[in-house]
Amino acid sequence: MDWAVLLAGGSGTRFWPLSSPTRPKQLLPLAGPRSTAEETVARLEGLIPPDRVLIVAGGQLAGPLQRRLSIPFANYLVEPRPASTAPALVWATFEARRRDPDATILSLHADWVVPDPAPFVQAARAALQAARAHDRLVTVGVVPTRVETGYGYIVPGSPLGDACRRVARFTEKPDVPTATRLLAEGALWNTGLFAWTAERFLAEARVHTQEVAPALPRLDRGDVAGFFREVRDISIDVGLLERSAAVAVITADFAWDDVGGWDALARVRPADAAGNVLAGTVTPVDAAGCIAWSDGIPIVLAGVRDLVVVEANGRILVLDRARAADLKQILARLPPEVRDLPA
């Protein structure tokens, strides 16, 4: 049967000061009234029932997620520590197979914005079918709509049939010239939406993912804590997909955004006539091109252009929009008592 594994980990500071360890990006109503995690679960309706949706999250997030999502409590896989995506997916795939030896898994993240669910569901269904039909780890690529240096790219290879192709190579976060060349070659954005049978995935991981595979006997014994103590942190892309020959890619056609930071808000929320994207009580007076988020305190933007202005969690950020991608480095330069948000 089809299962979904929802990766909801990651503390994330890309929406500082709105995102916090207990309320990261996936719990924020970034694109509309519901959080991206709620939207993600809603998007699976009709494709995979809630009792076959597994959620991998850290301990801080399990409670907030359980309060928001209608997923059985037994389906929450609480990571003893964050260890990137390969250990999480090995554990979740192992667990799905324990419950259903014929499990086919759809792997997705809880922090994407997908405005139109129908083509997404169509692509997910196609990926699950391709994973079974070709017995491969299937990645879903979407056609890029801009030169984006923050995403990973998939260069498709020779056809396998059913619109499914081999993968020539993966390229993570290219610079602008490389990204431009990738677009010209027909490379696709790596959405992070994957499908595989549990059997094939675990077989490939045993061969290729030495950072994780030696710890698998721990899971056999039900020793999740030991598994996480033993594994080394590594992403599924680097630790498995880039190493395995049994990968494939299908091309999908849905609007998708991983909302990587404040600047991305302008892609997923409507703008006013002056190009301002405003959330909460924000009053623009001759302001243009600004992104502003008030979490309670009214903000007035007067005569300013191309700023990110955020009030949340007892902090105020005023940031040049052109520097929005550097937020992580900017935060590293703040004194801890300013950077660390009140609990």
Place this chain on the structure above:
Amino acid sequence: MDWAVLLAGGSGTRFWPLSSPTRPKQLLPLAGPRSTAEETVARLEGLIPPDRVLIVAGGQLAGPLQRRLSIPFANYLVEPRPASTAPALVWATFEARRRDPDATILSLHADWVVPDPAPFVQAARAALQAARAHDRLVTVGVVPTRVETGYGYIVPGSPLGDACRRVARFTEKPDVPTATRLLAEGALWNTGLFAWTAERFLAEARVHTQEVAPALPRLDRGDVAGFFREVRDISIDVGLLERSAAVAVITADFAWDDVGGWDALARVRPADAAGNVLAGTVTPVDAAGCIAWSDGIPIVLAGVRDLVVVEANGRILVLDRARAADLKQILARLPPEVRDLPA
């Protein structure tokens, strides 16, 4: 004897959202740890004793001022309504003469920043002496240090002796070309620091200030409320100084700023190496030329230039510094529920 009349009226929105009707500019610690009103009273020490300092203020301000200043309560003249400076000074001068028939009055405002008190006191003493020696309404002019369109100017005329000159004319808030010409002619900034004998002042007001003088019998009867009902609002400059021939000007040499708005803060507070003037918990990261005031919530300024950023009274203002002088017009465009500060 010498008396001081401290004008502390004016609700003022020029420091919105920090200034409020109950805590206007003169109660704010704009230039240092003490409010400008406290600094003003401290500056008079050794020149005029507290029991001869009269304070004219609106009802909302009397309490806050009394809590901060060591001035006898009987010296607070609480205006029944704001009516500009001529009625206030006529009343205060009348009251000083009632207490002391030989009163000479030094008139000053509670919202100036004067970094060095010594030359100020020297000028005030000279003005009081000149007022008695020449029996004139004596204005104090300082040599301009920049082309400033927000101030009034005094063009000195022929000498009267003792460095005291007649006034050729007053010019209020000139445009840039006019201000430039005034500087070339040797015009002085009209500080608003004045001195006069009560006798001469009331005689001149009776002749020239028809908006106020007919109401004087009310003060004779102790009917302050009736006086304020009867007078018409008019400033001392327009209502008396510009009309009287018995005016004079002395040139003083002290640093003086009326701190007319957020941009003026950069003249009265020290800047960091990047030209940022910051008050409260404000962290600049590659920010330059900004003026920021946090009244409690930490502010981060990242990669931005030439902004005014203020957090106070449950509001956040982000303003182009070049537009700082337009704050009044900007406020007029805000919805009342944003503009009006919580009580």
